[in-house]
Amino acid sequence: MHQGSRLRRYGSRVRLRTSGSPSGRCRCRSLWTTSRLDSYSDTLSNLRIGNHTRVIFQGFTGKLATVNAKDSIAWGTRIVGGVTPGRTAEHLGLPVLPTVRSAVEQLKPDATAIYVAAHQAAAAIEEAIEAEVPLIVAVAEHIPLHDMLRVHSVLKSQSKSRLVGPNSPGIISAVGRCRIGFQPLPCFTPGRIGIVAKSGTLSYEAVASTTRAGLGQSLCIGVGGDIVPGTNLQEALSVLEHDSETDGIALIGEIGGRGEFDAADWIREYRSRAKSPKPVVALVAGITEATGRIMGHAGAFTTAGEPDAKAKIAALESAGATIVGHPAEFGEALKARLGARTVTLELGLREEVGIRSLGGTQRRQFHTVAHRPQHREQQRPLLNRQQRRHLYISEGQCMDLLREAGGINCATVGSSEPGTRKLLALGIERATRSPCIIASPSAEEAKLSGSVERYPIDYGNDHDTVIIEQVARHLQLSSSESAVKSLRHLLKVLTAIFYDKEAFFLSTSIVERLGELTVVNARFGFDDAAYRSCGRQAELQQLRNVAAEDPAEVEAEKNGIVYIKLEGPGAVGTLVNGAGLAMNTVDALRGHAANFLDTGGKATSETVKQSFEIILRDPRVRVIFVNIFGGLTLGDMIARGIIMAFKELSPSTPVVVRIRGTNEEEGQKLIAESGLPLYAFDDFEAAAAKAIELSR
Incomplete structure (x- = not known):
């Protein structure tokens, strides 16, 4: 650790106390502060993972870590062991050690994947920092905000460890076959597109789109949807600039904070100094924001002095990024930008990236998708049943x-x-x-x-x-x-x-x-996570007046669903898996959406049925639009939930269904053969247009 710092352990927590004020200043809009970030910025190179990266797991013998490790090892990730407190053993043929310090000494890891529950995650991150693990990936949602603020006060004092997450799918190198996180592997193809994203589901859509366009992916960094992520958009962009495997960049932002403005500043400066800058195509979710509400992700809310989604889009576009409205458009947009770029490259500067020879276009037919290897065992993200974050x-x-x-x-x-x-x-x-x-x-x-x-x-x-x-x-x-x-x-x-x-x-x-x-x-x-995850602040819960809240929103919360009734005459009820994709779906419906609904990472057939019941209580709803991208949520499971809900509820409301991603073929087949009056699509624009048409 930094010599000017002293770590003290209180129970399972590590607290930082600094002697004196750190030197240096950090610009925040027009104000100077005494916070110093320079030392932590020295760890950016730790994000360059690949087939050389040695990975350990914290919480290695747990169910989620075991399933994830098996899939990652089979894919090619170099997992060398893990940590389970108080145990020295063997798991999956690899060593299990009792502390991160002992794992660092014996296994020499370059990265650690933290697979512990939210109430234990901050202490696990701090233990990894104390052991100076170069890259720490935290996937858990619902880590209390103040625990993470404490973690960041520690991170700023050192220059050895870099954090990705929390509330993140992790980081993955498709070229180097290294996955540290829970990304759906069937979507990934080695290629030349780097992806930086706040949203997991939107990043999976971008991956699928660039795969269909024949471009593939290089390094994909899920910065996550937390309020204070360990790595932000601008930092991730700076890593992709110097990544030799990356020719183009997909950037996915959303409401909350000024990170997209900082990214726009970086893009503008990068384009002014680079002879042949890598093209950037961007998307920002949350144009249709419910004022004062948290839109699924912990960090997806806007406070005074922060820009809205439209302002972020304008800033990115003025900086030179190409803007798309849906992640399915990333592939063709990047292909067009890369095609133009190859013409301008100086002769002999480098080999042509060969976009035209890669072929492939984004299909728009119904029920015609390429067969992909199926992963029958699917891990779930580390979530509590309750999704409320405020x-x-x-x-x-x-x-x-x-x-x-x-x-x-x-x-x-x-x-x-x-x-x-x-x-x-x-x-x-x-x-x-x-x-x-x-x-x-x-x-x-x-x-x-x-x-x-x-x-x-x-x-x-x-x-x-x-x-x-x-x-x-x-x-x-x-x-x-x-x-x-x-x-x-x-x-x-x-x-x-x-x-x-x-x-x-x-x-x-x-x-x-x-x-x-x-x-x-x-x-x-x-921050409700302090109570949901750790049992703290119970007295605040007694101040909550549930009777004054929308009954449908309260019921949704009990079932692990994030549901927000939107103002206005919207007639399309939306049912989506993933907060980012749910925001983007509402945006794309251009004022026709009646609600925001995220089934969450633990979506099941029963969850889908419960979501239908909640949506149908809104008398404005004339059509239900189900938009599912199967990452962790399986397409066939969602299809069974839709069919079950339709048979049990017998709705007169028409239902438009779009299923892509993991097990999409099975899901689409179930819908097509159900004999029910369901409108099935695999193209988002066509599905959204049909939903709007039916709502009228």
Whole structure:
């Protein structure tokens, strides 16, 4: 570890304490902070995996790890053993060791795949960092946010270990036959396209599209849908720039944070300095965003000062990326860009990539797909039954917390207080992977993001005087000492609630009168994973008013389904596996969608039936659009669920079904031979057009 750091173990956790402030500064919009990221950036080269990569598993003897390891070994991944705490044994003919440190000493791994439950994952990541494993891949969802903030405070202090994930399918080299994650192997073909993605299902669609286009894949990095991923889009792009196996790049973003803006800045700078830059084709999911809601992935939400999906698309397009509306379009778009690129390459610079000779086009017929090897054993991602990732409490409860935590002046809920309302909030700055203060001199203008500034702060540290003074100036508070003192006290109380209650966003509207600040509005959101995964914050659960929530959304949650009823006259009920694909499906329906529904990684035939029941309760729904890409979710299993739901529920509503990916042939055959009035497609655009047509 870094010499200026000391690691302390509390139970199963490793906590970092630093001596003094780290040197260097990190730019965040127009603000400078004291956080230093330079040392961690030195680990980017650890992402270059291949047939040389020696891999271990943490949680090696568990069911999920065993299934994954068998498939990965059969595919060619160089797995050399694993770790199960307290055991020294053999598993799958490979050594099992009791600690990561002992595994590093004896097996010399280049990477570790963490296959433990969410409540154990942060400690497992920290153990791998302490042992200086070069690449750490964490696939689990629902790791509590504050556990990951603590992990990042450790990562920033060292220059040996690089993290991919969490909430990620992992990283895979199709050329080097190295899989560290749970990606569906039948989709992958060695080739020349690098893929960087927040969404697993959208990345699988992109893989299938580039395979159908005859391009194949090189290195695919699933940065994941977490709020603070270990590797972001820009970092992954910089690795693909120098990857000799990669000729073109597919970039998949979504709502949440400014990562796509940073990626756009990188693309613009890269294109200005490279003689023959690799083409970038991009997609951003979440144009149809439910304001204030988390769209499936933990990080798929927008807070004050963050751009929406349309702004991200515009930024990427202006930087020189080609924009597509659906991942099935990646193959042909990249083929066109690569074809143009080969003409401009200098003679003798390199061999022509030979796009024309590869052949293949994306098929648009029904039930005509290539046969692929079937993997009968399919592992499931590490998920809890409950998919909920947030908990909002009422405004009155927010005010009570403020009063109890520090005697804050709070207006009566619903009262009209004179004065200009200003925004003061605590949230997450994803670029620095740390908490931040969010401020705007006008709470109304903050809704348009025009006046918002974000001030990153080091995790676990108090606010320094300089930052408080900067916030006070930006809020346009009076220059009186009492106003700054009142701001300092309010920030201290908000910070205490943020850490003690494991919040992800604490937003207040304040007014100043005679140098004193009064909170007139408040909206507090807490990370529900702390309770779901670790049993912490049980007292917050008692504040939840289920009776005030949509009954269909509550029932969906109980069954492991993420369901959000969208506003408007939408008449197409959507049923999709995977948050990213669900967002993209809603986007593609262009205002016709009635809901967002992600069946989740544990989708089963019963889950599909339950999803049908929930969708059909919405009287607006005139047609159901089932869009499934079989990665971990099997196409034939989904087809059986659809048939079972149709027979048991006898809906009069027409159903459009699109099934691609793992076991797609079996699934499509079941639908075609069911004798039921189901409209079956394998092309997304045709299926979406039919759903819209039927909804009218």
